[in-house]
Amino acid sequence: MIRERRVNSIDWLSLSIYLILMLLGWLMVYSAVYDENHSSIFDMSQRYGKQLLWIVLSLLLGAVILLIDAKFFNAFAYPIYLIVMLMLVGVLLFGSTIAGSKSWFQIGGFAIQPAEFAKFATALALASYLGKLNRDLILWKTRLTAFAIIGLPAVLILAQYDTGSALVFTVFILVLYREGMSGALMIIGGIAAFLFVMTLYFDQWYVIGGLGFLFGIGLFLVKRNRSNITKMLVLLAVGVSFVFSVDYAFEKILEPHQRTRINVLLGMEKDLMGAGYNVNQSKIAIGSGGFSGKGFLQGTQTKYNFVPEQSTDFIFCTVGEEWGFIGTTAVILLYLLLLSRLIVLAERQRSAFSRIYGYGIASVIFFHFAINIGMTIGLVPVIGIPLPFISYGGSSLWAFSIMFFVFLKQDANRLNIL
Amino acid sequence: MIKRNLSGRKTVILFIFSTIALIFIIKLFFLQVVDHSYKLSSQNNVLRYITQYPARGKILDRTGKLLVFNEAAFDLLVIPQQVKAFDTVDFCQLLNIEKEDFKVRLNKARNYSRYRPSVFLEQISKEDYGYIAEKLYQFHGFYFQARTLRHYPQPIAAHVLGDIGEVNQRNIDSDPYYKSGDYIGKSGIERFYENELRGNKGLKIVMVDVYNREKGSFKDGQYDTLPIAGKDLVLGLDADLQAYGEALMQNKTGSIVAIEPSSGEILSLISSPSFDPNLLVGRIRGQNYKALQEDSLKPLINRAISGSYPPGSTFKMINALVALNIGAISEHTRFTCQGKLSSPIKCTHDHNSPLALLEAMENSCNPYFWNTFRSTLYSSHFKNHKEAYDYWSETMHKFGLGVPFDTDIPFELSGNIPSTAYFDQLYRGSWNALTVRSLSIGQGEILVTPLQLANLAVIISNKGFYYKPHLLKSIVGNEYLPETYTEKIETGVSEKHFEIVKKSMLDVFEGDHGTARYYKIDSIQAGGKTGTVQNPHGEDHSMFIAFAPYDNPRIALAVVVENAGYGSTWAAPIATLMIERYLKGKSSRQALEKRMMETSFNKKKL
Structure with a gap:
């Protein structure tokens, strides 16, 4: 009886959006790094082949999470948080440096980025902490503890010189606001x-x-x-x-390169070949897509590497160039739909833990969405964080999938909570 | 747990999400739909317009010998971004450049673009190419691009053929065909027939990636065009005669122009000192051009069309023709000559007096022609001497004097035949034949170019008409020559008056007192006239005009040797050697030939 109800109550709408975004991402990665010599989308030596592998593994992870007892995540929130924090310390000591950030564990041919999982762990720990009785964000004790839970990973990630990922943690302010912290804080902010x-x-x-x-x-x-x-x-x-x-x-x-990025954004420095190059090329790619785009695999700016990081941080350029204004609007609306759905789901939770966790993941996805797309169209400084579910990369896709499926599981289980 | 109503906060958060999404959509609308500039930028990024250069037309002489053709040469290009560390000393030795030079060139390329190729070393010859290409694999980022260079199999006719060089801003502004770095004819035939020789450029549009690597053609070559090769030109020039004439004129300053009287085709156009046209090709062009420009003998000047000389005695025949034509004199008219005592112009020759036209011409008697000229100006044909002078100068123009031919030789000068207005201004309206008497013997304000002088020989040999002298014989692929080159031009002086003038020129070789009698050519009857032209720059200019054979002339020419002395000692023998060479293909007078070639009138200047 119970088992049957659980399965039935998975939220198919959000799961569908999740799947659509992920498949879209796969096609975009294929198009962004398309190479006539490796034209099979299943070619494992290419990023699109690997991305398919990450997608399959993400779905497997999702299935496993759906099989785990829903109470597990609340119960093990602190241990998970602790393990991830240890990984963040560990990566500082033993990690490899990729693209200026010392935030990767190199295991065989794969690199894993603990910072991606820290968002999940923090959302869990924050939900678990605030979800308990007698926690009220009017109280300084609660406030400070919550800040500490959010601040610790942020500081550790900042120490890896991965400012982008560290900034993500500021978005938990939205969660705190929802849970009762004074709105004045946001206004002051x-x-x-x-x-x-x-x-x-x-x-x-x-x-x-x-x-x-x-x-x-x-x-x-x-x-x-x-x-x-x-x-x-x-x-x-x-x-x-x-x-x-x-x-x-x-x-x-601030480091000089960060200063430059901010200056370029404010239009105070027009250094097109330097820091402004990325943004300018990104805008050219998106802008040249026009209303209906150049068509699948017809993009030249991304395919021929004019846009840097075109399969990871700047994947949105491929959407803009090949699918035009129609495509970009569709993707933005898909995200808005997913975010709204997550909020609706969070609000219908009976347990505070589930609700807070739901807000947590919605906020994190929102921050990535806002910063990433804002960056590619020149509204936000270049902060290297991926576009959820779409950007190429195992760590990021897995982390977002885990976050998403854990919430799906909580939601499916909501009626079992008294 | 303190209960508070927080449900409104959900709305605030949803509002924030929606606002951001809306801002993005608006921004994207402007970026993708409203603003079209990004489309252009994206094309600039990815499309490369590669010009396909057509082969420039070849130039041949009248016998089909190549005068100019294209030879493969190679530019060494560099893509700075692809350059890896290497042994610069080795590299500089390979290319034979200085290390400083190497740095300058590489920096220039870097400043242009790190990703796009720029020319590192231009126009490397075929020979060097083979040697360098073998070792080039050691140096990443450097590669060759083929191009063509003009090549002259014989080092002759530099002034006729002209040269090509990079276009300047004016060329680019006046003709959209040209882009920076293109080549254009700068002088001579290359300049005049630029449009025929250049052909039409083709265009290939390719897509490149950010490292400028080609990624295939744009839209399957839908917008590509093929280059159309330039047309070949055949000149009337005779390469052998040209080379021979240049040899005769070496170490002398002056000019030879030879024309085929029956067509106006220029058989040779020599300006001395000359230079090897191969000097103005490729990498060495700039340096050599400067050296030639600074040379005190001014070898870059084409004296055949821009050297202006008083015509001297050669001009007396024209004066006689005008006078005969209006009946101011007849061939039997006699004038007296008091030799050195003559006034206003004395005579330097020893001869009978009084004397008639034929004798006067043979002896180049100055007083006779002064009287002829005076008779013309005071002829009863005209109201006054000014009207007579107008007629006189107009006839000069009909002889091709004082006006440019406007033919296919750029930078041609017109010479000078002073106008009535000029004298009116100079002498405040009061002048007469006596005032302008030096015109009667081809001195004074009159100036002619060697080309005009040669054309005089043509007119006399043809007895009254000529075709505009021109270099072009035909354009390969075109059926007709421009009409202007085939149109017969009449001088307006009746043919019968030419008979006696022509006859007088025969006597120069055949007569007992003929000034060129020592240079008479075996078995060829020729006509000629010497000129010894006083000038303020030193020795007299030696001048000679001639045509041959006498009855059916195939060649008419003018020879000017600056500051060499008598016309009969230098210009005349050179002219006869030219005639013999052209008509017989060889010389029967080796000693004379050798002496002419070896004599130098150019003082070594320090």
């Missing part, structure tokens, strides 16, 4: 981001001058009693010190 950009665009003294001006207007508008003036002075002081620290961080802490 937004204002901070605005000041951050302004400081980079203009000289810090102009920004401070602007703050002073706003302060003056504020004084004019509000009732001038002691408490209001004190509050405003504090705000001003915080704002000014933020501006100073951004300037300091930008000049002293």
Whole structure:
């Protein structure tokens, strides 16, 4: 009886989208690295052949996860988190460096990137922690613990010089917001981001001058009693010190290549052959697709390597070039549909763990989606993170598949929870 | 657990997701649908337009001998990105370049593009190519590209054939056919017949990857075009005669122009000093061009068309023809000559007086022709001497003097026949025959080019007409010559007046006092006229015009040897040697030939 109900209640909609995105990814990888000498899509010496292998293995992993008892993941959330954290430390000590990031375990011919699995482990641990009774994000203790769970992997990944993957963890703020943390944090974050950009665009003294001006207007508008003036002075002081620290961080802490990336994005540096090259070529590829695209395997910009990393981080270029505006819109809508469906599924969970975990994976997928596509069309700095389910790469595909199937399992099991 | 209503937050999060998706779709709409510039950029990325150069037409002489053809040469290209570390000393030795030069060239290529090929060393000869190609495998990123170079099997006719060089900005602006780096005829035949010789470029569109490796043709070659080879030209030039004339003129400054009177085809056009046209080909062109430009003897100048000389005594015949034509004199008209005491122009020859036209010509008597000229200007035919002068100068133009032929030789000068207006201005309107008396003996303001002088010989040998002198005999594949080269041009002077002038030229060889009687050619009757032209630059210019055979002339020519002295001592023997060579194919006067070839009038300049 119970078993039967479990099977029936798998969410076929999200599973279908997952499968469509993955198959689409396979075709895109085939097209991006297409080579007439190896034209079989099943050629195992080529990336598309390997991607098929990763897909099959992902589905196998998915099947295994669906067979595991749903309670296992809540129960073993901390051990899994711990193991992954140890792997992150281990990779710092024994890992191999690929493309400037020391974040890979080399096992035989394959390289595994623990950072990809850290997102899954963190989502699990966060859900497990916040899912318990008496956890409330109004409480500082809960807040700090949650921050620690999120922050630890982020710091370890940052130590691997993989800034992109580390940034992913900031998205858990969405989960915390859903679970009751003050929305002011997000607003403050937004204002901070605005000041951050302004400081980079203009000289810090102009920004401070602007703050002073706003302060003056504020004084004019509000009732001038002691408490209001004190509050405003504090705000001003915080704002000014933020501006100073951004300037300091930008000049002293960021690596030169990161500084350049931000500058290129802000249009302050038009270095087309340097850091801007990637984005420019990426925009050319997507833009040249036009409304309906050049057709499958007809893309020239990606196939002939004008776009760098065309099968991994810049896979969206192939979509844009070969399928045009129709294709890009379809892919974006597919993601939006998947994300919305995940939120709907999360909201219908009876257990807090499942709900929080569901929000966790939706947020992570959203962050990857937003940053990756934003980067290829020049809205976001170049941050090397893959497009979920589509980009070439075993670690990333497996990690996202595990995350996805674990949630599918939780959802399928939701009625068994009292 | 404190219960709070958080259901609204789901909406906020969904709102954030949707907003981002919407922003992306809007941005993509502008990127992909609105903005078309990316399509262009993508084509720039991936399409390479490869020009297929056609073979330039060959140039042959009238007997079918090759004057110019194309020879394979090779450019050494480099793709900087593919260059790997190698032994630069070895490499420089192989190419025979300096190490500094090597660095400069490689940097230039790098600055152009790291991924696209650029020319590292241009126009390497076939011989060097074989040697270098064998060892080139050691040096990654370098490879050869074939091209063609002009080659001249005989080092002759440099001025006639001209040269080719890279197009300049003006060429590119005025004709969209040319792209930077293309070659164009810069002078001579190469310049004038550029459109016939160049053919038409073809275009091949290929797709390349980011490393500029070819990935196949674009749309299966749908937009490709094949090159069309240039047309071959046959010139009226006789290569053997040209070479012979150049040999005769070596170490002398001057010119020989020989024309076939019955067609106007130029048989030889020699300007001395000359140079080997192979010097202006390939890598050595720039350096050699500069050296030739700086040479004090100015070998780059084509004296046959841009050397302007007073015609001297050769001009007296034309003066006589004008006077005869309007009846100012007849062949029996006699004038007296007081030798050195004559006024206003004295005579340097010793002869009878008074004397008639034929005798006057044989003796080149200056007073006689002064009187002839004066009779022309004061002839009752005209209202006054200015109207007479107008007629005179107009007739000169009909003889091809004072105006350019506008023929297939670029940079031709017109010489000078001063106009009435010119004298009016110079003498404030008050002048008469006496004022301009030097014109009567071919001195003063009159200037002619050797080509015009040779054409005078043509006119006299033809007794009154000529065809525009031209180099082209035919364009292979074209049936007809341009009409302008086949149109008979009449001088307007009646044929009967030419008889006596022509006869006087025969006497130059045959007469007892003929100035060229020592150079009479066995079994060939020829006509000739010497000229000894005073000039402010030193010794007189030695000048001679001639034609042969007398009755049915096949060659008419002018010889000018600058600063050599009497016309009879240098220009005349050279002219007869040319005639003999052309008509008989060999010389019967080896000693004379040797002396002419070996004499030098060019002082060694430091």
